[in-house]
Amino acid sequence: MSILEVGKLPFLRYLREKSWGEIMKTKTKILLGLGAVSFSVAAIAHVKYYYEYAFTPKHKKFIKQPTNAVEKNDPLYKEKTWFLNEEKQTWRIKSANGKYELVASYIPKAESHKTVILLHGFMSNKNSMGKYAYFFNKKGYNVLLPDAQSHGKSGGKYINYGWREKDDLIKWIDEVIGRTGSDQKIVLLEESMGAATVMMTSGEDLPDQVKAIIEDCGYSNVKDEIIHQASSVNKLPKFVNISSVDLLSAVNRLVNGYFLKNASVLKQLNKNYLPTLFIHGEKDDFVPTKMAYQNYNATRGPKELWIVKDAGHAESLSTDPKGYYKHLNDFLNKYVG
Structure with missing residues (x-):
């Protein structure tokens, strides 16, 4: 050129x-x-x-990986070793959306008409709830321990912090009734995300067989919990995280069909009339202890609140086993029999 x-x-x-x-x-x-x-x-x-990072089941640096190892100095050594050695059945159902296989362990109690469903927390699995199984087995309950969608051996692509998982829990409840009979009395006990799942489920139209709820360290709203985690883990100013979570919420609306603000434990508890025991660690910095009071004030049914002195997140049972079992016993005897 x-x-x-x-x-x-x-x-x-x-x-x-x-x-x-x-x-x-x-x-x-x-x-x-x-x-x-x-x-x-x-x-x-x-x-x-x-x-x-927040919604897929990838490894999170701030979450301890679940393990079956039990130290002899563990205050729950007896409970955990019993669970590991106990014979279990494997139950399988389809998720509520029909996309995934969900897996649970089941420990039957001969001629029992009571069943407890134990739900684990965020990035954990059904075995982490084995520490509760011992108590309920000795109290005469069948025990069902599901892996939540996208956790453990259950299939799934996303973690929905209880909002979609509540529909799966209803399917597990129906499965218990279908397999063990309509005369079952069902109790729901959960930890962290599992607790939020059950509180969200409490606002749905549940079978009469569900008699009581025991929630341990559950959050009050998905959006607020993610903002709290972003601030405590990423150490970013709160206003930055609020903006980021608003964007996340918009993405989640496209991916999973709902805005995060709609995944509200409090709104669901406003429709709950089941007896509910709220337990929370005094020093919980993963799910702020103030959320226990919010949840307690929101429910409409009979309720009790126990803040466990010096306990961190999901550590109430290991911090005060004797006190924990007493609260469970008193609550169950009062509302389940």
């Missing part, structure tokens, strides 16, 4: 015809546009990373 031909190119012709001031204004607009594009790309990457 000759020099004369180069001079006829549109871009060079533009440079000849425009003043320097006009060129600089255009340059500024282009740079701002490129900056906006770069920011948008960075924001999308940030939200994608954040969403996968």
Whole structure:
């Protein structure tokens, strides 16, 4: 291409015809546009990373990996070793959305007409609830321990913090009734995300066989809990995390069909008339202890609240086993028999 031909190119012709001031204004607009594009790309990457971190069952650095190992100095050594050695049945059902196989362990008690369903917490599995199984077995209960969707041996793609899992729990309740008879008295005991799942379930139309709820360290709202986790784990200012979670909520609406603010434990508890025992550690920094009071105030049925002195998140039983068993005994004797 000759020099004369180069001079006829549109871009060079533009440079000849425009003043320097006009060129600089255009340059500024282009740079701002490129900056906006770069920011948008960075924001999308940030939200994608954040969403996968919060909503997919990938390893989280701030969560201890579940293990079956039991130390002899563990205050719950007897309970945990009993559970590991106890013979279990395996139950399987389809998830409420029909997409995944869900798996549970079942420990029957001969001629029992009472069953407890134990639900684990975030990024854990059914075996972590074995520490409760011993107590209920000795009290004459059948024990069902499901793996939540996307946890343990159950299938799944996303973690829904209880909002979708509540529908799976209703299917497990129906499965218990179908297999063991309509004369069953069913108790729901849960920990952390499992507790939130059950409190969300409490606002649904449940079978008459469900008699009582025991929730341990459950949060009051998914959005507020994620904001709290983002602040405590990422150490970012709260207003930054609120903006990020709003974006996450919009993404979740597209992926899972609901905004995070709608996944409210409090709204569901407002429709709950079942007897409920609320338990929370005094020093819980994973799910703030204030949420226990919010949950307690929201429910409409008979209720009791126990804040366990010096207990961290999901540590109430190991912190005060004697006190824990007394509260369970008194509550169950009063409302289940």
